[in-house]
Amino acid sequence: MLNMIRMELYRMVRMKSFWVILIIVGIMNVISVSLNDAMMNNPEMKKAIESTKAKEDDPLSNIGMSVSIERDKNGDYGFLETITSAVREMLCALFIGIFTVIFVTADFNTGYIKNYGGAVKHRWHMVFAKGTAVLVYTIVFFAVFILSSSLGVYVGGHKLIMDPAGKITEVLGVQCLLHIAFAWIIMSLCLIVRNNLISMIVSCCLSFHVFQALYILADKGLKKLGWEDAAISNYTVSGRIMKYGLESSKILGSTLVIAAVFAAASFVISSIWITKKDLI
Amino acid sequence: MSELILQTHDLRKVYGDQAAVDGIDLKVERGAIYGLIGKNGAGKTTTLKMIGGLAAPTSGSFSLFGKSGLELADVRGRVSSLIEDSGLFGNMTAYENLKAKCLYYGIKGDEYINKLLKLVGLADVGKKKAKHFSLGMKQRLGIALAMVGEPDLLVLDEPINGLDPEGIVEIRDMLTRVSKEKGITILISSHILEELSKVATHYGIMNNGRLVEQLTAEELSEKCSLRIEAVVDRPEFASTVLDGLGITNYKVIDKETINIMEHLDDVAHINRELNAAGVLVSKIAVNNESLESFFLSRTAD
Numbered sequence: 001m002l003n004m005i006r007m008e009l010y011r012m013v014r015m016k017s018f019w020v021i022l023i024i025v026g027i028m029n030v031i032s033v034s035l036n037d038a039m040m041n042n043p044e045m046k047k048a049i050e051s052t053k054a055k056e057d058d059p060l061s062n063i064g065m066s067v068s069i070e071r072d073k074n075g076d077y078g079f080l081e082t083i084t085s086a087v088r089e090m091l092c093a094l095f096i097g098i099f100t101v102i103f104v105t106a107d108f109n110t111g112y113i114k115n116y117g118g119a120v121k122h123r124w125h126m127v128f129a130k131g132t133a134v135l136v137y138t139i140v141f142f143a144v145f146i147l148s149s150s151l152g153v154y155v156g157g158h159k160l161i162m163d164p165a166g167k168i169t170e171v172l173g174v175q176c177l178l179h180i181a182f183a184w185i186i187m188s189l190c191l192i193v194r195n196n197l198i199s200m201i202v203s204c205c206l207s208f209h210v211f212q213a214l215y216i217l218a219d220k221g222l223k224k225l226g227w228e229d230a231a232i233s234n235y236t237v238s239g240r241i242m243k244y245g246l247e248s249s250k251i252l253g254s255t256l257v258i259a260a261v262f263a264a265a266s267f268v269i270s271s272i273w274i275t276k277k278d279l280i
Numbered sequence: 281m282s283e284l285i286l287q288t289h290d291l292r293k294v295y296g297d298q299a300a301v302d303g304i305d306l307k308v309e310r311g312a313i314y315g316l317i318g319k320n321g322a323g324k325t326t327t328l329k330m331i332g333g334l335a336a337p338t339s340g341s342f343s344l345f346g347k348s349g350l351e352l353a354d355v356r357g358r359v360s361s362l363i364e365d366s367g368l369f370g371n372m373t374a375y376e377n378l379k380a381k382c383l384y385y386g387i388k389g390d391e392y393i394n395k396l397l398k399l400v401g402l403a404d405v406g407k408k409k410a411k412h413f414s415l416g417m418k419q420r421l422g423i424a425l426a427m428v429g430e431p432d433l434l435v436l437d438e439p440i441n442g443l444d445p446e447g448i449v450e451i452r453d454m455l456t457r458v459s460k461e462k463g464i465t466i467l468i469s470s471h472i473l474e475e476l477s478k479v480a481t482h483y484g485i486m487n488n489g490r491l492v493e494q495l496t497a498e499e500l501s502e503k504c505s506l507r508i509e510a511v512v513d514r515p516e517f518a519s520t521v522l523d524g525l526g527i528t529n530y531k532v533i534d535k536e537t538i539n540i541m542e543h544l545d546d547v548a549h550i551n552r553e554l555n556a557a558g559v560l561v562s563k564i565a566v567n568n569e570s571l572e573s574f575f576l577s578r579t580a581d
Binding site: 003004006007010011014015016106107110111112113114115116117118119120121122276278279280 | 333353357359360361363364365367369370377385422425426429
C-alpha cells in the first residue's frame with residue numbers, strides 16, 4: 001500500500017492542475033485580501049453584505065460566495081479572522097473539491113488504471129492511496145492559503161495580529177480536518193459515479209451553498225412536522241465548515257465526530273463499491 | 281503437458297442480457313505464447329479483462345498459477361496487462377509514465393526504466409509528453425508498462441495495433457525473446473493472423489463468446505498445410521494400400537476422408553493404385569487451407 005501511495009503522490013505533483021490551482025489561488029488571495037479595505041468601503045458592497053445578513057433564513061440568499069474580512073477596532077487584521085472569513089465561505093473547499101475531482105478521475109479517464117488496477121491485491125488500497133494524496137493536497141492548499149492571506153494583509157499595508165497559538169491550532173486544525181473529510185466525500189462520489197461532470201457539479205454546488213439552501217428548505221418542512229430544532233446543516237461537513245470559527249470551541253467534539261463519520265463512511269462506501277464493480 | 285498457468289472453468293460475462301463471454305474453458309501452459317483469435321465482438325477483450333483482473337466474471341471461475349477464488353488476490357501481482365488502447369498520462373513523459381508504475385512495484389533506479397524504453401524502441405523520446413506520441417509510440421509505451429515488474433503472465437490485447445511493419449517485427453521478436461529467456465507466459469489477442477502465427481505456440485479461436493477450438497501451433501500447421509485429400513469408400517483398406525506404396529505420412533480424418541501429406545506430385549499414381557486395389561475414390565485433389573480460411577471456417581455463424 002505504501003508503494004501505491006508513493007505512486008499517487010508522484011502523479012499528483014506531476015499534474016498541471018496541482019500547481020495551477022495553488023498558484024492562482026495564492027496570487028488571487030494576496031490581491032483580494034490586500035484589496036479588502038477598498039471592497040469594505042465600497043457603499044454598494046456594504047449594502048449587499050448587510051442585505052445578505054438580513055436574509056439569513058432565505059434559502060436563495062445563501063447561494064453563492066461572499067468573502068469579507070472584518071477588521072478589529074484598531075483597523076488591524078486578526079490572523080484567524082482573515083483566514084476563516086474565506087474558509088467558512090467554502091472558498092478553500094471549492095478549489096480542493098475541483099482538484100479532487102480532476103485528480104481522482106484522471107487515471108480512470110486516461111485509462112492508466114488498466115496498467116496496475118488488475119494487479120491490486122485489495123482494491124480498498126486504491127481508495128486509501130488516493131485519499132492519502134488528497135489529504136496531502138488539502139494540507140498543502142491550506143498552507144498556501146494561510147501564507148498568501150497573511151502576505152495579502154502586509155501588501156495591503158496593514159498589521160496582522162496573531163491569535164493565541166492554541167486557538168490557531170484548534171480552529172485551523174479542525175477546519176483542515178473538515179476539508180479533508182469534504183475532499184474524501186468528493187473522492188468517494190468520483191469513484192462511485194465515475195463521471196467528471198456530475199462530480200464537479202456536486203462539488204461546486206456544495207461549495208456555493210446550493211445544498212445549504214436545500215437544507216434550509218428541508219428544515220422548514222421538518223419544523224412543520226414538529227421537529228422544532230431541525231437544522232440538517234449542523235450535521236453535515238459543509239455546514240460545520242461554514243460554522244466553525246473563533247467562538248466554536250463548544251462544538252469541537254461534535255465537529256470532529258461529524259468529520260470522522262463522514263470521512264469513514266466515504267471511505268467504506270467507495271471501497272465496497274470499487275471492489276464490487278469492474279474497473280473498466 | 282507442462283504446468284498450467286491459467287485455466288478457466290465455464291467463464292461467463294454478461295452485460296445486461298448479452299453474454300459477451302459465454303462459458304469458456306481456456307488452458308494456458310507455462311512458457312506458452314497463447315494466441316486468442318476471433319472476430320470483432322467475439323469476446324476476446326472481455327476475456328482478457330477478466331483474466332487481467334479488471335472485470336469480474338458473471339459466473340464461472342479461473343485459476344492463475346494454481347490459485348483460485350480468494351487466493352487469486354495473492355497472485356494478481358504476477359499478471360500484467362495491456363488491454364485495448366494503452367492508458368497513459370498525456371502530460372507525463374514516457375519515463376514518468378513508467379516511473380509511476382515502477383513506484384507501485386517498488387522498483388527503484390533509472391536504469392530499469394531506461395532498459396525498458398530501449399527494449400520497446402523509445403530510448404530517444406526524451407521529454408516529449410505522451411499526448412504528442414503517435415499511435416505506435418503509445419502502443420510501445422503500453423507494452424513497456426505491461427513489462428514493468430517482470431510479470432509471469434503477460435496479457436496483451438492487440439499489442440501490434442498501430443505499429444509500422446518494422447515495429448511489428450521488433451515487438452514480435454521481443455515477445456518471443458522474453459518468453460524464451462525469462463519464461464514469461466504470454467496471452468495475446470490479435471486480428472493479424474499471419475503475425476500471430478509467427479509467434480504463437482498455442483491458439484484459441486473464439487466466436488460469439490465461445491471458445492470454438494484450442495490447438496497447438498503444430499496442429500494448426502497440420503490443418504493448414506498442403507495435402508492430398510482423398511474421399512474413399514473404405515479408408516481402412518485404403519490405408520493398407522498407402523502403406524504398400526511406402527506412404528506413411530497420412531491421416532484418416534473421418535469415415536471417408538484421408539489426408540496424405542507427402543507425395544503431393546503423385547496424385548494420379550495414388551489414384552490409380554487405389555482403384556486397382558478396389559478402393560472407390562470419389563474425389564482426390566491437392567488442397568491446403570490458409571490461416572484465414574481455417575479461421576473463417578471455425579468462426580462462421
